[in-house]
Amino acid sequence: MAENNKKLNEIGLSRSDYKGKPSTLCLGCGHNAIVGQIIAACHELNIPPESLIKISGIGCSSKAPTYFMERSFGFNGLHGRMPSLATGALFGDTTLLGIGVSGDGDTASIGMGQFKHVTRRNLPLLYIVANNGVYGLTKGQFSATAEEGLALKKQGQNRYVPVDIVWEAIAGRASFVARSFSGDPQQLKSLIKAGLHHKGIAVIDVISPCVTFNNQDESFHSYAWGKSHEVALHELSFVPPVRAIKVQYAKGETLEVPMYDGTHIILKKLAQDYEPTNRAKALQMLEEANDRNELITGLIYINPKQKSLFDLYDLPETPLNRLSADRLRPSRESLDEINQLMY
Amino acid sequence: MAETNTKTKPPQRRLSGVNEFSINIGTANGSGSQTANLTLLRAIFKMGIPVSGKNIFPSNIQGLPTWYKIRVSQAGYAGRRKEADVVVAMNPDTFTADQDDLVEGGLFLYDEAIKDQIDRDDMILAAMPIKEILREAKPHKDLRKLVANMVYVGVLANLLGIEMEPIEQALDFHFKGKKSPVEFNLKVIQLAFEWAEENLDLNLPYKIERRELTENAILVDGNTAGALGSIYGGFHFAAWYPITPATSLPEAMLQYAPKLRVDPETGKNTYAIVQAEDELAALGMVVGAGWAGLRAMTATSGPGLSLMAEYTSLAYFAEIPIVVWVVQRVGPSTGLPTRTAQGDINLSYYLGQGDTQHILLIPGPVSECFEFGWKALDLAEKYQTAVFVLSDLDLGKNQWMTEPFEYPDRPIERGKILWEEDLEKIKDDWGRYKDIDGDFIPYRTVPGNRHPNSAYFARGTGHDDYANYSEHPRDWEKNLNRIKNKVDSSRQDLPGPVIIKQRGAKHGLIAFGSTDAAVKEALDYLKQDGIKLNYLRLRALPPAQEVLDFIRKHEKVYVLENNRDGQMHSILSLELPGKADDLVSLAHIDGLPLNAEWIRESILQEENL
Numbered sequence: 001m002a003e004n005n006k007k008l009n010e011i012g013l014s015r016s017d018y019k020g021k022p023s024t025l026c027l028g029c030g031h032n033a034i035v036g037q038i039i040a041a042c043h044e045l046n047i048p049p050e051s052l053i054k055i056s057g058i059g060c061s062s063k064a065p066t067y068f069m070e071r072s073f074g075f076n077g078l079h080g081r082m083p084s085l086a087t088g089a090l091f092g093d094t095t096l097l098g099i100g101v102s103g104d105g106d107t108a109s110i111g112m113g114q115f116k117h118v119t120r121r122n123l124p125l126l127y128i129v130a131n132n133g134v135y136g137l138t139k140g141q142f143s144a145t146a147e148e149g150l151a152l153k154k155q156g157q158n159r160y161v162p163v164d165i166v167w168e169a170i171a172g173r174a175s176f177v178a179r180s181f182s183g184d185p186q187q188l189k190s191l192i193k194a195g196l197h198h199k200g201i202a203v204i205d206v207i208s209p210c211v212t213f214n215n216q217d218e219s220f221h222s223y224a225w226g227k228s229h230e231v232a233l234h235e236l237s238f239v240p241p242v243r244a245i246k247v248q249y250a251k252g253e254t255l256e257v258p259m260y261d262g263t264h265i266i267l268k269k270l271a272q273d274y275e276p277t278n279r280a281k282a283l284q285m286l287e288e289a290n291d292r293n294e295l296i297t298g299l300i301y302i303n304p305k306q307k308s309l310f311d312l313y314d315l316p317e318t319p320l321n322r323l324s325a326d327r328l329r330p331s332r333e334s335l336d337e338i339n340q341l342m343y
Numbered sequence: 344m345a346e347t348n349t350k351t352k353p354p355q356r357r358l359s360g361v362n363e364f365s366i367n368i369g370t371a372n373g374s375g376s377q378t379a380n381l382t383l384l385r386a387i388f389k390m391g392i393p394v395s396g397k398n399i400f401p402s403n404i405q406g407l408p409t410w411y412k413i414r415v416s417q418a419g420y421a422g423r424r425k426e427a428d429v430v431v432a433m434n435p436d437t438f439t440a441d442q443d444d445l446v447e448g449g450l451f452l453y454d455e456a457i458k459d460q461i462d463r464d465d466m467i468l469a470a471m472p473i474k475e476i477l478r479e480a481k482p483h484k485d486l487r488k489l490v491a492n493m494v495y496v497g498v499l500a501n502l503l504g505i506e507m508e509p510i511e512q513a514l515d516f517h518f519k520g521k522k523s524p525v526e527f528n529l530k531v532i533q534l535a536f537e538w539a540e541e542n543l544d545l546n547l548p549y550k551i552e553r554r555e556l557t558e559n560a561i562l563v564d565g566n567t568a569g570a571l572g573s574i575y576g577g578f579h580f581a582a583w584y585p586i587t588p589a590t591s592l593p594e595a596m597l598q599y600a601p602k603l604r605v606d607p608e609t610g611k612n613t614y615a616i617v618q619a620e621d622e623l624a625a626l627g628m629v630v631g632a633g634w635a636g637l638r639a640m641t642a643t644s645g646p647g648l649s650l651m652a653e654y655t656s657l658a659y660f661a662e663i664p665i666v667v668w669v670v671q672r673v674g675p676s677t678g679l680p681t682r683t684a685q686g687d688i689n690l691s692y693y694l695g696q697g698d699t700q701h702i703l704l705i706p707g708p709v710s711e712c713f714e715f716g717w718k719a720l721d722l723a724e725k726y727q728t729a730v731f732v733l734s735d736l737d738l739g740k741n742q743w744m745t746e747p748f749e750y751p752d753r754p755i756e757r758g759k760i761l762w763e764e765d766l767e768k769i770k771d772d773w774g775r776y777k778d779i780d781g782d783f784i785p786y787r788t789v790p791g792n793r794h795p796n797s798a799y800f801a802r803g804t805g806h807d808d809y810a811n812y813s814e815h816p817r818d819w820e821k822n823l824n825r826i827k828n829k830v831d832s833s834r835q836d837l838p839g840p841v842i843i844k845q846r847g848a849k850h851g852l853i854a855f856g857s858t859d860a861a862v863k864e865a866l867d868y869l870k871q872d873g874i875k876l877n878y879l880r881l882r883a884l885p886p887a888q889e890v891l892d893f894i895r896k897h898e899k900v901y902v903l904e905n906n907r908d909g910q911m912h913s914i915l916s917l918e919l920p921g922k923a924d925d926l927v928s929l930a931h932i933d934g935l936p937l938n939a940e941w942i943r944e945s946i947l948q949e950e951n952l
Contacts, residue, residue: 048793050792050793050798051793053635071798074798074800075631075661075801076804077630077803078803081623081654083627084624084626085630085631087627088580088627088628088629088631088632088639089632089635091580091628091637092636092789092790093790095791096791113620113623114623114627117619117620315611315615316611320580320613321790323606325577325754325755327608328577328578328613328755329575329577330574335748338599338748339747342561342562343561343563
């Protein structure tokens with residue numbers, strides 16, 4: 001591990017340069033695994049930490065940005081309102097990468113409105129939901145993704161059917177939708193990499209067990225259930241352009257998804273034949289998997305060509321926040337003209 | 344004291360004659376009367392006579408009664424007058440009620456198709472054969488209803504002496520030079536003019552006579568002025584959600600920014616405007632943008648402002664510059680969405696959980712909506728905090744005569760932002776919330792700065808000088824007190840009060856915002872009544888030293904405002920608790936702009952006269 005930390009990437013940074021403050025989450029919390037994979041992915045992708053911003057809402061999940069990439073700007077905002085904060089912030093400099101970290105309460109309860117609208121606008125943002133079905137910071141209440149019938153210590157049984165974040169993201173026209181599991185770090189890392197190279201919103205719903213309040217073996221959001229019910233759609237790898245030739249798969253076994261920037265996602269088929277490019281088929285596949293009581297993981301839907309929010313705004317190459325003040329104020333003559341027009 | 348309290352009412356003052364009268368036009372909402380009303384207003388303005396227009400409209404798209412009040416005033420009075428000298432009755436539903444507001448001997452001009460009873464015998468009556476005139480004009484059937492209103496424009500032009508050339512200019516302006524609607528509307532106006540010439544011989548005391556009193560003035564609404572002020576203030580980012588009566592501000596930005604804010608070098612936009620899904624998201628985007636170094640703003644009204652509380656509190660505590668235009672309407676709750684008030688002073692001043700207090704700019708004349716538009720953006724960045732611009736429906740949505748917009752007299756001020764080269768010089772001694780200069784204002788970096796020391800973690804939770812999470816009592820107290828001192832230190836930097844003194848006055852009057860016009864008119868009347876008052880128009884909170892001195896120097900100070908509880912009176916009482924007994928609240932709200940008569944009567948009563 002120590003060895004790993006010292007290894008320099010192509011921009012001369014070690015993994016330690018991607019670390020944040022020590023985690024104050026519970027030992028074994030699924031969110032720590034997410035943090036670890038974000039660090040690994042950004043290190044391996046050679047992302048300068050200053051070129052990325054991290055934004056979150058409120059909750060255990062939303063504490064996570066403190067624990068990775070200390071050299072990146074971060075903003076721990078309001079409960080359920082991370083998407084709007086990220087939208088405004090990324091307008092400041094559209095060359096920045098954005099990672100939004102949210103939770104199931106933050107996204108599927110209080111923040112459902114902003115979640116649906118940020119997917120609709122296709123903001124270039126890696127939107128990670130650390131989904132554990134439970135409110136941790138307030139100590140163990142049901143979240144909107146908790147399954148019907150789940151029993152929690154002080155809450156009794158959950159009366160309501162759950163919200164499926166992946167389903168909502170697809171219905172909300174998100175251009176990249178995936179599900180992963182904190183217990184499947186390799187897949188999670190590949191999805192994070194792919195998401196960071198996607199030009200638009202990349203939603204990854206990560207089942208991330210809460211070891212303190214919701215890790216009973218039979219619970220949908222537990223390690224045990226996840227491990228025994230996970231069905232990966234494919235073996236997924238993210239390929240930067242320079243290495244593309246090195247990867248060899250037998251014909252017919254793989255599907256290549258070209259990204260806007262020349263990178264590729266390579267999906268190697270597993271048990272089922274699934275192409276993640278059709279919204280209706282994605283929903284059908286999810287519904288059938290639910291009936292079979294499976295935890296489907298992998299890239300569920302992608303449209304790399306959908307226009308991003310910033311494609312709609314004809315902004316200058318110089319980031320807005322670096323435009324000099326004199327370029328922001330129209331001329332004195334133009335105001336004279338307006339005064340003439342105002343009767 | 345209500346307007347209907349007639350017992351102590353002094354005799355009504357006659358404000359009727361050449362270039363000094365009011366017209367009240369009653370129509371149904373959605374009938375296209377706005378074009379006709381603005382044509383009258385603009386034509387009178389073009390004839391050089393000060394004029395103002397107030398749209399008293401319902402919360403409705405089509406069918407409910409709406410009124411347009413035009414006040415022609417050579418003396419320059421722009422406040423609302425309750426009574427009218429001329430009533431145009433186009434709406435059968437309000438036909439009876441519209442007669443009530445007419446002065447004795449006033450002109451009651453109505454659509455002859457309305458067969459309702461005429462209740463008064465002290466009015467000059469004239470029935471317009473609208474159908475007949477339209478039959479002659481032969482409009483397309485889709486246009487019939489819309490051009491019907493042009494009939495009263497033509498009749499009034501004839502009766503009052505409004506010239507045809509300025510009418511044509513007004514139409515040309517309204518239809519942006521499109522020939523066919525200008526010609527057609529003009530045709531109806533001319534036919535109506537001719538009909539009046541041949542059929543009416545009323546010898547009215549009300550006349551328009553050309554003057555040269557509007558040459559150095561413009562006619563515009565406050566929301567357009569605020570939008571332009573923001574554009575010239577170099578806003579980068581605006582997010583908003585539709586709400587009456589604020590909507591026309593961002594809409595004016597959408598109209599003007601594409602013309603004014605395209606970079607001449609690159610042809611690209613130097614701004615972005617996003618219509619958000621609600622006010623929570625609108626302000627969330629603005630806070631994100633402000634954090635990222637954009638001059639960011641929104642515009643809203645009471646209900647939207649309530650939704651913005653949590654993000655405002657975050658902006659205050661995380662020290663993010665934001666500008667919020669509050670175009671006030673009547674609350675509580677949904678209240679009267681299309682009526683005016685000054686009822687969100689407290690809400691704006693203290694918005695957010697915990698100890699919060701914000702900078703408020705309060706424009707009076709519409710020219711200040713422009714001026715405060717750019718100043719607000721400077722102040723927000725300078726003090727790294729929320730700045731509210733408090734307008735209202737009367738100011739924002741109505742047409743006012745005002746001074747031409749003045750080009751900003753100083754360059755854009757971005758405040759203490761550190762870029763890569765700045766950090767190189769500072770080296771290690773940088774903390775986001777560290778008060779390096781001893782002026783309570785820390786330095787900030789913004790995302791996109793690529794220096795390895797640039798980043799910090801913004802948060803709404805407790806933090807130390809270096810933006811690290813902290814629950815330490817000492818950190819909390821020090822930080823929150825610094826923020827308080829920071830906002831407080833802006834007092835002398837904000838637009839100062841405008842004071843008009845009268846020799847020998849012992850009592851003072853404080854007012855602010857859109858009531859200015861009515862106050863000035865009332866002060867003239869009070870002078871005739873033998874009452875002298877020094878008048879201070881407050882333009883910002885927290886109040887400047889001059890405001891406090893003004894209160895200290897007077898035996899008694901009236902605080903006049905358009906709300907129920909005297910919110911500004913309370914704020915000023917808290918500023919000077921020792922003088923609170925000498926501050927007298929004159930607060931009134933019924934949905935309409937305060938008028939000079941009410942102000943005069945209230946003060947006469949207080950002065951025991």
